[in-house]
Amino acid sequence: MWEFTSPRTIVFGEEALEYLKELEGKRAFIVSGRSVSKLGITSRVEDSLLEAGMEVRVFDQVEPEPSVDTVTKGAKSMLEFCPDWIVGLGGGSSMDAAKAMWILYERPDMEVAMINPLERLGLRKKSRLLCIPTTSGSGSEATWATIITDPEGKVKMELPSREAVPDIVILDPFLPSLMPPALTAQTGMDVLTHSVEAYASQWRNDFSDAFAIKAIRLVFGYLPEAYRNGRSILAREKMHNASTMAGWAFSNSQVGIAHAMGHSLGALFKISHGRCVGIFLPYSVEYSALEVKDRYVEIAEAIGVEYANDDEALEGLLEAMKNLKRLIGEPDSIRNAGIPEDEFDAALDGLVDRAMTSAVTSVCPRIPSADDYRKLFTCAFVGERISF
Ligand SMILES: [Zn+2]
CATH class of the missing domain: 3.40.50.1970 (Rossmann fold)
Known part of the structure; x- marks a missing residue:
């Protein structure tokens, strides 16, 4: 039930x-x-x-x-x-x-x-x-x-x-x-992360899927315009609707490791919630694809990625996320968010510990060990692909 x-x-x-x-x-x-x-x-x-x-x-x-x-x-x-x-x-x-x-x-x-x-x-x-x-x-x-x-x-x-x-x-x-561009970008990445994570969660269901997939399409379709031209009422309306739909989706499914890691990073460094989860989203997708590649293929399909096989679809989705971030000026790594290497190294144990105790870790599609989290944080710091 x-x-x-x-x-x-x-x-x-x-x-x-x-x-x-x-x-x-x-x-x-x-x-x-x-x-x-x-x-x-x-x-x-x-x-x-x-x-x-x-x-x-x-x-x-x-x-x-x-x-x-x-x-x-x-x-x-x-x-x-x-x-x-x-x-x-x-x-x-x-x-x-x-x-x-x-x-x-x-x-x-x-x-x-x-x-x-x-x-x-x-x-x-x-x-x-x-x-x-x-x-x-x-x-x-x-x-x-x-x-x-x-x-x-x-x-x-x-x-x-x-x-x-x-x-x-x-x-x-x-x-x-009335939101300035940077806030539009960061909150927009939060919407995308809510909906992608809800769509891949172990607790996903037919109803949460419907709202998640529509929210994802709206973000890719309208976030760049909302960022570029804040007075575009059409883009604002679509992003506003997407935000509520994404909330609906994850409230009835769950978020995943981009949120577990994002909450960790946000607790130890002064980086907004949306920017934190946005940094981790592509890394979490690449990591989780071992268990739920089919879900990401469906997302790729929904946003119009052209592909010949599942691997190409996954690559296309990661590329689309990278391109979206580039368009809205969001960083693709922790280092590019302005965190110096020595501060990151000093915080790494704390980041891993916090992510491990997050409630969402137990229902995400591929459950990381502490060692996996350490590698994920390290890859996300330098901007390296996930190969484990
Ligand atoms: Zn969030």
């Missing part, structure tokens, strides 16, 4: 934000970060909700990689205000914080660390969750994952609950059109 979880309503396309003006409810609580407020997005959302006849309270203090402290503060404010709508507005951090605050608001008897997939939360007695992503990357609007940093700031707690999948998602292409 398998359960596919998804948001109930997806509102997408130009002017999707207009949907807010007709949302029915009494009190809406917006959760966002300062940068989104500075761009004027929070006030625009607030105005629309006021026009819908609601009272609105704004909590715009969510930091990147939100802490338990922030979540507790937001939940306390919700308990005073008694909203019947929670609006998560921003990138993955704001949406994740909104999910966690909402859970504590509904269940004041709980603490953040108690959230887990086996706990019956009984949400939606007080309010529902609406998410509005402003970047096209994390896919958090479609997933049941909630990532919050522990009080010491060292551990990212993954707090999954199927009940925390939003009720409504609004995908307005105007919002990601």
Whole structure:
């Protein structure tokens, strides 16, 4: 038996934000970060909700990689205000914080660390969750994952609950059109990595496949244009839709070793999540092809690679990934991301240890040993092909 979880309503396309003006409810609580407020997005959302006849309270203090402290503060404010709508507005951090605050608001008897997939939360007695992503990357609007940093700031707690999948998602292409090119490129690589890894995972299924393969096609088709011409509403809309589809896919399948390695690298060096996983994606594909070459052949086929046999298809896919990265200015190795060799060498043991303890390692298509991880990191540092 398998359960596919998804948001109930997806509102997408130009002017999707207009949907807010007709949302029915009494009190809406917006959760966002300062940068989104500075761009004027929070006030625009607030105005629309006021026009819908609601009272609105704004909590715009969510930091990147939100802490338990922030979540507790937001939940306390919700308990005073008694909203019947929670609006998560921003990138993955704001949406994740909104999910966690909402859970504590509904269940004041709980603490953040108690959230887990086996706990019956009984949400939606007080309010529902609406998410509005402003970047096209994390896919958090479609997933049941909630990532919050522990009080010491060292551990990212993954707090999954199927009940925390939003009720409504609004995908307005105007919002990601405000992203600068570098952020567009990095978040775009995250979308591609989510969908390729979901498509190859041991937990893949017919439903996750459908969203993953479409997301992959959209990324190859539209990411270069979204990067080159940020105001292209068509490219922004396609990437925004792809991001949600990729979130849907990996939330109902799983990511793989590019994420295990990417989380490791991101914990030890100041490199964004999207750039980290994007660096490791081709290496992980080449490594995993020993077990799931057929899956990569299907991806190659979907993006229009011409090939005479499976090996050519795999080469064509790797070449297409390389070309995509070149077009959007993303590095193809850890060294080219600006990490000096001595710092990498000093961190290597820690990188391997962290990747080995990642939860996704056990369900990826080819499970690496510590020695394999060491070789993978080393190849990805210098930009060497995988031959083991
Ligand atoms: Zn990711």
